Amino acid sequence: MNAESGRSKQWLLTLPSLAWLGVFFVIPCILVIVTAFRPADLQGGVGSGWTLETIHAVNNPAYLPIIWRTLWLSSITTIVCVALALPMTFQMARVGPRMRQVLLLFVVIPFLSNFLIRIFAWKSLLHPEGPLTRLLHWLHLIPEDALLLNNVGTVLLVLIYTQLPFAILPLYAAAEKFDFGLLDAARDLGAGPWRSFAKVFVPGVRRGLISAALMVFVCSLGQYMIPQMVGGASDEMLGSKIAQRVFADRNLPHASALAAGLMLAVLVPMLIVAVWHRFSRKEGAA
Amino acid sequence: MKRSWLPSLITLVVVVFLFAPLVVLVMNSFNASRFGGEWDGFTWNWYEKLWAADEVWESLAVTLKIAVSASLASMILGTLAAYALHCFRSWLQDVHQMLITVPLVMPDILMGMSLLALFVISGVETGLLTIWIAHVTFCLSFVTMVVLGRLQDFDFTLIDAARDLGATRTQSVRKVLLPLLLPGVLAGGLLAFTLSIDDYVITFFVSGPGTTTLPLRVASMMKTSRSLPVINALSTLLIGSTFLIAALSFRLQRRT
Numbered sequence: 001m002n003a004e005s006g007r008s009k010q011w012l013l014t015l016p017s018l019a020w021l022g023v024f025f026v027i028p029c030i031l032v033i034v035t036a037f038r039p040a041d042l043q044g045g046v047g048s049g050w051t052l053e054t055i056h057a058v059n060n061p062a063y064l065p066i067i068w069r070t071l072w073l074s075s076i077t078t079i080v081c082v083a084l085a086l087p088m089t090f091q092m093a094r095v096g097p098r099m100r101q102v103l104l105l106f107v108v109i110p111f112l113s114n115f116l117i118r119i120f121a122w123k124s125l126l127h128p129e130g131p132l133t134r135l136l137h138w139l140h141l142i143p144e145d146a147l148l149l150n151n152v153g154t155v156l157l158v159l160i161y162t163q164l165p166f167a168i169l170p171l172y173a174a175a176e177k178f179d180f181g182l183l184d185a186a187r188d189l190g191a192g193p194w195r196s197f198a199k200v201f202v203p204g205v206r207r208g209l210i211s212a213a214l215m216v217f218v219c220s221l222g223q224y225m226i227p228q229m230v231g232g233a234s235d236e237m238l239g240s241k242i243a244q245r246v247f248a249d250r251n252l253p254h255a256s257a258l259a260a261g262l263m264l265a266v267l268v269p270m271l272i273v274a275v276w277h278r279f280s281r282k283e284g285a286a
Numbered sequence: 287m288k289r290s291w292l293p294s295l296i297t298l299v300v301v302v303f304l305f306a307p308l309v310v311l312v313m314n315s316f317n318a319s320r321f322g323g324e325w326d327g328f329t330w331n332w333y334e335k336l337w338a339a340d341e342v343w344e345s346l347a348v349t350l351k352i353a354v355s356a357s358l359a360s361m362i363l364g365t366l367a368a369y370a371l372h373c374f375r376s377w378l379q380d381v382h383q384m385l386i387t388v389p390l391v392m393p394d395i396l397m398g399m400s401l402l403a404l405f406v407i408s409g410v411e412t413g414l415l416t417i418w419i420a421h422v423t424f425c426l427s428f429v430t431m432v433v434l435g436r437l438q439d440f441d442f443t444l445i446d447a448a449r450d451l452g453a454t455r456t457q458s459v460r461k462v463l464l465p466l467l468l469p470g471v472l473a474g475g476l477l478a479f480t481l482s483i484d485d486y487v488i489t490f491f492v493s494g495p496g497t498t499t500l501p502l503r504v505a506s507m508m509k510t511s512r513s514l515p516v517i518n519a520l521s522t523l524l525i526g527s528t529f530l531i532a533a534l535s536f537r538l539q540r541r542t
Contacts, residue, residue, distance in 0.1 A: 013367075016366050020423070021386070087292065101536065112528045113528050121307035124314065131324075259395070266393060
């Protein structure tokens, strides 16, 4: 195959997906940033001309506690999910192929089940008349009037629940490729189970670990249905505000400014990981 | 070798944690008690109510229409993209790879918000078409990843063998590559199908009047407590179909 026809073949194969993502992914992202500098019009659309008004409006100290809450909820969710996923994927990679398939299916089913239904399941489980509340009353673990719903703890619990598969799946992909002979070697050299797990397994799957943490953190940052459904009025996250600006206030520029901020918050960790990946690949090649 | 019991215990706890809410939901769909706090006896009542809820079935039709067409389109686009990513190494593929990967980690709300901005600014009326576009966009990356995984396992010497035996280039692609790749493409399509059926956030942003998909319907039903047990019944059916599709997809992806 000569170089000329190879190149045109490459373009022919690449162009459909490249054009689609260019028009429906890249351009919309740029539009969000541009819209932040446009005035709002009364019909819920975008007016003409340019303005810094929206940026001033968003630069409001009232947003600080919401941004802070979004960040700490996402961070704790990431830590808990990774801490649970590490030993779980360690176990999944060691069991036989049949058991592995079963465990994988156990992770994939909740992952693929409707997101709303999973939140709804917790809502009915934690409902004042629901089974879990009754069980905990009966065991005298919580006082009679305790409310398990509509607080920030519930938001955190459901965040962890919905994000956990996002941590398990990339970590499992890495653990599956891990050479467990290295663990035997570490033990032969006198390392205890904890030491060999922390010093051999964890570094061995660090690529999967980073992807898992990134995935969970970024996806948690954008949540708004969870605080809306199981959180109280004071448990809003940044996503709640974006949705509110779009659907309640019908102020697209204001929503865009918030979304642009969230986009930056998402891109920074993604860039760090991309640079790290490139760097570690070069290091591996050398 | 002595193994620690801790990883097995954590695995068990995680599986119970992931499944307990779903199991309770399924049980409650057969529970005569409205709030499911206690077992009031077995009933088909909620399923009968669901059967009679015409608006749910109308939404199902909308959802299926979008899911089938969006997964077909993303199967074609995603397979081409995966093939290009696998066969070529160039700056173009670096850009291509990045464009495919970033939507995978993009929070739903940002994707919904940015597509809404596009449609509002370009004056496109939101409706079936805009939902379809949004679904193809987020399914595309997932299909590409699944097909790419399959391509990496593919033994390209088979193509050489076919050529040596006198097959033309087109014949070797059509008779060797495509049939061996098909399970991967189908698995990707099934994933796209489930993602499309389940999506709420992005659809909510780009939907218009008269295009209530099933998740949008479920969300509006959740606001009225009267229909809560009916949601349990509907959820049970949805979880059941997710299980079937996931099991089928596993079978297709199993390396032979």
